[in-house]
Amino acid sequence: MKRMRWLALVSVLALVIAACGGDGGGDETTTSAGETTTTADGGTTTSVEPDAEFEGLALESGGCDYGGKIDSITATAENEVVFNLCSEDPAFLAKLAFIPFAVQPAEHLEATGGSPLENPIGTGPFVLQEWSRGSEIVYAANQDYWGDAPAFDTLVFRWRDSSTARITELTSGNADMITNLAASDYATIEGDSNLQILVDENPNVFYVGMNSNYAPFDDVRVRQAVAMGVDRQRIIDTFYPEGSAVADFFTPCIIENACEGEPFHEFDVEAAQALLAEAGYPDGFDTTIKLRDVFRVYLPEPTAVAEDIRAQLAENLGINATVEVMESGAFLEENATGEQEGIHLLGWGADYPHVTNFLDFHFGGNNPQFGDINPDIVETLAEGARTVDPAAAQPIYEQANNLIREHIPMVPYAWGAAADAALTTLENAAVAPVGAPQFFSMNPGDADLVFVQNAEPISLFCADETDGESLSACEQVLEGLYGYGPNGEVIPKLATECAADDAGLVWTCTLRDGVLFHDGSTLDANDVVASWTVGLDASSPLHVGNTGTFEYFSYLWGALMNAE
């Protein structure tokens, strides 16, 4: 532990010295790129030769026993960063593209004490001009953007929490685009020739879970009966907006390898009744349907959907279920501890577009909400998580999906659709399935584009934020090594490429040349390492942020380095 702290301290000192124009690190322990360091578990972390002229920073864990996925991040040359992983991660690029891992100048992070909450400096298509707290955020087009600069001058973010109020903003011409239409508002938009609906294919799933540690759901025949005894299409048709679909698989098909294998069981009341009788419940049984009454895209009307499932279970299978609406926090806590008996309604929205984000989290063996997951599923997913090549992973996920279909820890119900709306005069208006709307490619036809979202961002330092409103606002200013394209694809941004070695443990990222930050400074590899140090290294004096938890760093990369 002492060694880890020492390494972290030296890394931070090097960062500070570099920021002050000093001659960098270079002592015998680490920090200068290219040195080979023995880690606590006996491995070596640095494998790339240094650039003779460049004083590169390094962030090193001191050994993978800290529990995280990243062993070290090293600036090996001005335009090259090397990530050494503790284990293979096929979702590495998909995660890297997530906006919390955006890059800011090392000097700016230092100057703001690791907490640039209101004054981010990025490389993105828009430059923050002013955040008028409570009212709006104003951005100016970045004329020095490395890509195509926006076709308009000013982007304004505003917020209204009700869908009706957002529509009034749009129809009154106060806004060019609004987010999150309520299902009841589709008709209003469709009936106005000046407005257009923008379908949001954000990957998500609503499922009905059953904990196999409690009877009668310990019998797979009961679970299958529940799967086949409810008409999911009826629920979609009644309660979901246009564009939603019955979930044939747990992971939405927009994600690569998500929909391999057999689709889920279809609605068949007679077969369901037979299974239930075979399991010893010809007249059904008593159970509970637990849920929280919280709107999500994957479950827009929780209580109404629960009531419909209850009615169908009673009518089709004789199952007498009681609907129990719980307080959200209590519901999630009971769910996370595996103590939720009966049936529960929950869902998932993608953090990053990779099948592991859906399957591994739920069925990887560490989530007790469904009881004990079949070991075959766990082992198959573990194999998938070691397979970096998507083509090689395809048969693995086919097998995983078939095993989930066979053991039925839950029933996938719906892939919920959401929609934004815009004026028809807004050219190229679209919603990317992953990440924020890409305003830089739109054209309002005049100097200003006004966007109204649900709520005000909490801060504009998204390394330490989790709410979608903050992430959307950040994404206009900040960029990471990778980002998400208009169709949710993972595309290079500040890196031209990140390539893995054969073992999938070392990722070498080459930075794009000539990229300027909004303060005029030039992007280099040390900015990347510094940005990651602030988020990932809990012992760094710059590990401050807003709440200081850097939730996505610990959640997506396993753990924070040097945490107490």
Added chain:
Amino acid sequence: MIGYVLRRLLVAIPVLAGVLVVVFLLLRLVPGEPCTAILGERSTPEACERFNEANGLNEPLVVQLGIYAGNAVTGNFGESIRFSRPVSQIIIERLPVTLELTIAALSVAILIGIPLGIAAARRHNSPVDVAAMAFANIGVSMPIFWLGLLLAYLFAVVLLGTPFALPPSGTLSPGSRPLPFFEVWGFDLTEGFGSTIAEFVSNMTITNALISAQWAVFTDAVRHMILPAVTLATIPIAIIARMTRSSLLDVLGREYIRTARAKGAGDRRVIRRHALRNAMLPVVTIVGLQLGGLLGGAVLTETVFGLAGVGTALFEAITARDFPIIQGFTFIIATTYVAVNLIVDISYGYLDPRVRLE
């Protein structure tokens, strides 16, 4: 008089302390943790532990209360859990918006409510009286949320393109960036209490534009204020009109009014010189209470019209379990109530010389 005011201020201390303690304890009883509300539902137990530790939420309740009360005495309401910003700074940003809205709404309410009440009283049991009271009854029972949405739709969408069109939300048009008055005046106010006051005043959009002669901004700000002010004023108009009417009717039945009429005073003179001032005593009480109520109760109006005031800040803070903001704003609202009540009591002495404040 001074002794009376001092005594009232002393009495206010336990009242405010009680408010602090009750709000503090009630917040801790509400289901839901700040951690999951702020970090999101996928927050890990470890992250929550760090979060609670950093925000002092792991301390025993008594210790938390002691720290909070100690800080509050010195005017320090702590830092927002959600924004990592001083609550006092957020108050400086948000209170001016609500203050300006409240003053505008109350002005509308007084300017419409009192004449309406007088008209109804002067023509007691006439169609004017019935119409005025019907209007007051509708006003007092109108859901603010519904009325606000209706007005916004009518003036921002239906009347779009006409001279009557009004913006549906905000304090200014998107992208407007008015200068603070002190910058227009050429003052460099960057620190100290003076800068805090200056920032507070400059956050009152209409006032700031007015005193710095930014006329385009002023016009824009006034246009944005009309709908929320009218919406918020609806209930007070009704209450003030009803109170003015009943109070005036009561006074008009007194003997000294009959004497004045017998001496040949005209109706208008009787009301202006003899009746109105005496009839205003209960109206002033109601107006005072409305002012306090409007400050705390503007939440719906602010939400409907997207105004960044105390109401929306409080609503968002309650949703996010941001305890310091809730406590700070509640304290401010409670203090305003106490202050307004005191001012109302003092004003009695001026309106009715028979009232002695002892």
